[in-house]
Amino acid sequence: MKQESNPIFEENSTNSREPGESIAPLGYLPLTGTRPRMEGENRARPGFLSQLVEDFLGAEKSQKEPVLVAVEGHEILVDETSKPLQLNASMIKAEVLRHWVAEPQRQADVIFIGRTREGSAVLALTGNWEYFCDFKTEHLNLLGPDGEQRAPRDVLASHAEGHWQSVHELAEHVANSQDAELKIWLELAGAAVALNNWHRGAAYDPATGQETVVAQAGWSRVNSAGREIFPRTDPAVITAVTATFDGEERILLGQARAWGKNRFSTFAGFIEAGESAENAVQRELLEECNGEVDSLQYLGSQPWPFPRSLMLGYRAEISNPHQVQADGEEIETVRWFTAHELKTAHSSGEIKLPSRASISRMLIENFLGEPLA
Structure with a gap:
């Protein structure tokens, strides 16, 4: 099943603004968005994240199919132009990813972070690289070409032909750029970092002490009684x-x-x-x-x-x-x-x-x- 169209991302939508056309008196600020986020209803829909995963893993690809990026801490995996690198479905263990989205999870390893300029949903993989990523080898080799010790994230960067860059550095790069697409990617990267930071400290309900699990495609958490907790700013x-x-x-x-x-x-x-x-x-x-x-x-x-x-x-x-x-x-x-x-x-x-x-x-x-x- 293909994603439902979202009118706010249609090319001729009267609600959309070009990146950089901020309504704030200061003008465009890195990490800010220039288009309203209208995904709350989608995120709350049962099976939304599972369907995005299926669309990503599907054999037939189109311009608006979901894309997957890698985020860890305050860093994102980028290509040589500093644009977030899109991981291929062939690099992911399909059944592992399907199993993850099918069960309640305490750790937010996969988060829906928004949409590209063209309207494609963007998923962020936030860790557990050796668990989710298919490195095409039975045993993960953590030694680099010169015998240096590497972390799984470094192996991922090597396989994907990218490098890790802090979102702060990416923001500095965007501040000196006129690349409209990169401004949107920065906004998405900022959302991924903010959500990832929040999930790390939200494993328990602050009011009841109960364990919580990820909900709404990574934008909230719930305890066993159904009480919902949202990110704090x-x-x-x-x-x-x-x-x-x-x-x-x-x-x-x-x-x-x-x-x-x-x-x-x-x-x-x-x-x-x-x-x-x-x-x-x-x-x-x-x-x-x-x-x-x-x-x-x-x-x-x-x-x-x-x-x-x-x-x-x-x-x-x-x-x-x-x-x-x-x-x-x-x-x-x-x-x-x-x-x-x-x-x-x-x-x-x-x-x-x-x-x-x-x-x-x-x-x-x-x-x-x-x-x-």
Whole structure:
């Protein structure tokens, strides 16, 4: 049976946006999606994952057949162009995969993570490589060509003619790319990493202590009583602090102790229990730089699945620019920059700024009004 069509992925759908056409004021941010996820009903349908597996293993292939990628921890198996490498059905032990999806499982070895630009379902294999993968040998050889010890994941990479790349590195690559397809692959990789991280810590129901099993194609877990548990996301605020004084608008950046010398960024922190995002910005700025917020503008958000944050980006104008100071604990130094000073300090190597994959970098470039080289 072929997959049912999903109108949101039809070429002429009015709901779809090209990757990079973000509705957020900041524009496209790596790891974010530009099209709504409309798969909840499919994921909840009995037999959905089993049918995807059968379609993947089937002999007849078409453009919209499911594809399988490999994810482990924060890394994904990619080809030489940094696109996630699609595993062939011949590389998988078919009966093992069929058995896995037919029985309740405590470990989320196979997850449905979304769809490609063409509408093909994407499955992520998240480990147990020697169990699922057919390496065409009776005994798995873990010695490399030079006699070095290899892990099963390295054998998989060799057989698939790919290499493992961290999703963070992939995000950095996408930030410097105009490849629309790669942006979608990054979004899918981010979902896979986020779900994989969550499953590792969700083997037991936090309310009852009962064991849980994977449900909804990897997007939830249930205990023996049928109580459903969903992935958790930790919201955080990240803020570009600005002020106008001495006739020029300036941005305040901080250097955290953990980052090392000369690495500057915007100010961030988690939202506490019972706190609004706006209140979190006010608190964090008072704590980290003694800044008093006069006005606040929301600019966009970015999922950051390392392990499970959602970064809410703001620009805050403060009323006391001459009273700012580092807290001396998290933040070691704070420094005001005009746009010209910041560009000069960055281009000369005097300071280092956040990765282009991060919302922090986008907040800084939003202040500048242009991207940095």
